[in-house]
Amino acid sequence: MKNLPVINLISATIIMVFFPSCAGDGWGLDEYGNELDSLSAAPSDTNGTPPNVDNFEIIQNTIFNSICAIKCHKSPRPKKDLNLEDGESLNYIVNVPSEGKPLMMRVKPFDPENSYLVWKLEGRDGISGKQMPLNKTPLEDSQIELIKNWISMGALP
């Protein structure tokens, strides 16, 4: 036992010397660490309707980027496996089963009342966990309306 502190110190030094090169070189990845060629496109518009770019861009920029993806719903460890970063969010919400209520989609196109994202933002009865954003002021009604409208229009990219 007498030599253990020395052995441990040597072990720790070895770890510290060897490990600090483990950060990825990022080859073939986007800035969040996802494979560039696996970045699936957002749900396609099967009805031939022109995508409502402005609507979703506003949501992404003013809500997801500004509130949700600052600390929690972001790579590389998005909370509840829900990444709301720019370029990622649609893949994680549209027609993706929610964790809190797996029978509900996070976003069900054309159906905001049955989209779990809306339930969580409004803090409705029946949600798992707390109203989002966690420990922050709830979104303004106009912001939630924007999301509901976007879903009503088909949740297009």
Place this chain on the structure above:
Amino acid sequence: MTSLFTIYTANKYSLKIILMAVFLFSQLLTAEPYIAVRTGLKCSSCHVNITGGGKRTEFGNIFIQRYLSSNFVSSKGNVNFSPQLSRFISLGGNLRIRNTATYGYTHTDTAGTKTSAEAGNFLDITEGNIYLEVKLITDRLTFYIDQMVSPNPDNREAFGLLQGLPGRGYLKAGKILLPYGYRLWDDEIYIRESTGFTYSDPDIGLEIGFEPGNYSAVAAVTGNQVSAVASWVRTHYRLGLSWQKATDGSNINMIGIFSGFNAGRFTFLGEIDQIELAQKRNEAYFAEMNFLLIRGLNFKITYNLFNPNLEIPLGRDGQERITFGIEVFPIQFFQLALFYNLNSFIPQNLEFNQNSLGFEMHFFF
């Protein structure tokens, strides 16, 4: 579930993974849990919450006054402070104020285009909590509240605790922090952030635990998951297993191992977790070395590694953080800490390559 400690023999980092495993297992090596490992005590010796964190017990309060700090500043009459309002009701609290300076980072891509993250400075209250413990029946029935008052008012825990079951067992019901791995105070450490078992993720459920002799086994059930921790605690070392399974149909499952070892002035902690998500699996690693120079002065080195996707070699998407820190307890109920975080992630991600320097003041009782 695939074997926890997958060795990536196909890439050049195999040796490092093996070394990490050696570090953890061969010497049983393994945040405030380092104090428990250093003293050889269970979390429940110093905390009312048997799985750790929150309000201190009467023993815990004596410990922080007489053994944790380098100096004891006596009040009139040389008596210890007592947080007890009455024989049955007592309070506790934690207040952490932190200033973090982040350094700028510039990335130049293959086309020669430069992108930068600006340096910044942030002053935050990272923890402001008040605890209330009511001993309805001493050592048998306790009412407990952990209330966050800053930065945002919110309830963290509220439970009833029934003790005195066979096998030194207990039953806890209410809003609780679920058991899993080391309960480190920093929620942003990869093993906590990636598993979701943090101070900001309490849930409503039931917890049952047994602590016979050197053993401890705890399991908790909520509306959407089950988690359990089993550990073996000896004076100089400890070893534990953690497990979690979602019960709501989502495919989120976790398994982890943690250990701790104390040798003289050195204290080591370690934990590895594998997290299975619906679309991918990832792993988080944690190793910490503490050196107690003199009573009340602790040096700390922490190594954090995160493999975001086991399908992608670690050499392409690995993330790591090394923290060098000094913690000082100059007088009882007061801690100063200075930490430098060396962050590394894929070079095109600006934010996670910014190093930072943190200074923290911590008041607690």
